[in-house]
Amino acid sequence: MNKANIGLLGGSFDPAHNGHLYISNKIINLLGLNQLWWLVTSQNPLKKKNQLFNINKRLSSTYSINNNYKIKPQTLELTIGTNFTYDTIKKLNIIMPRVNFYWIMGADNLYTMHNWYNWKKIFYICPIIIVNREGYLYKSLYSKASKYFWDKKVNIKQIRYRKKLPVWSFLHIKPNTNSSTNLRKNIG
Secondary structure (H helix, E strand, O other), X not given: OOOEEEEEEEEOOOXXXXXXXXXXXXXXXXXXXXXXXXXXXXXXXXXXXXXXXXXXXXXXXXXXXXXXXXXXXXXXXXXXXXXXXXXXXXXXXXXOOOEXXXXXXXXXXXXXXXXOOOHHHHOOOOOEEEXXXXXXXXXXXXXHHHHHOHHHEOOHHHHHHXXXXXXXXXXXXXXXXXXXXXXXXXXX
C-alpha cells in the first residue's frame, strides 16, 4: 500500500495571503502531494505577542484566500496538544504511520531555526523543504542550520525518493513579496 504524501506548512498566518497560496501550489505540484496542511499555530514560541486570542480570525483568513481543495487549513496543534514543530511532527508520525510528511518553511525560518526547540531532531523525523523568501536567500544558506546539514541537501525533485533522513531541499522560486507583516502594517 502506497503512503499518502502530506506537506505541513506551519505559521501564524496573521493574516494568510496569496504568498502562502503561491508556495503551497508550487510545492503540491512539484512533490505530487495528496494534501498540504496549513497549520495555524496557536502561539509561536519565539513571539512574545499572545496569538491565541485571534486564532479564529487567522484561521478564517486562510479559508478566505484558499482556492485549492488539496490545501487544508487547520488548528491541528490545538487539537493534538502540541506547541513545538518537533513535537507536532513526532506525534503525527506516530498517529498517522501511513503518511509521508514534509515540513515546509520559508528561508527566514531556516535563518533562525537554530533557536527552535529540538531543531536538529526535526531534520531526523521528516524531509524539510525551504522556500526562498525575499532578502533571505544568502542569510538562510549561510545559517547555522544550513551549515550543519549542508551535506544532506538535495535537489527538490530528489527529495521524495530519499528514504534515509536527514534530508532537505531549498526551493529556488521567484519570491512572492507579500508578507503578513507588510499586510498588517498596511491595514493598521
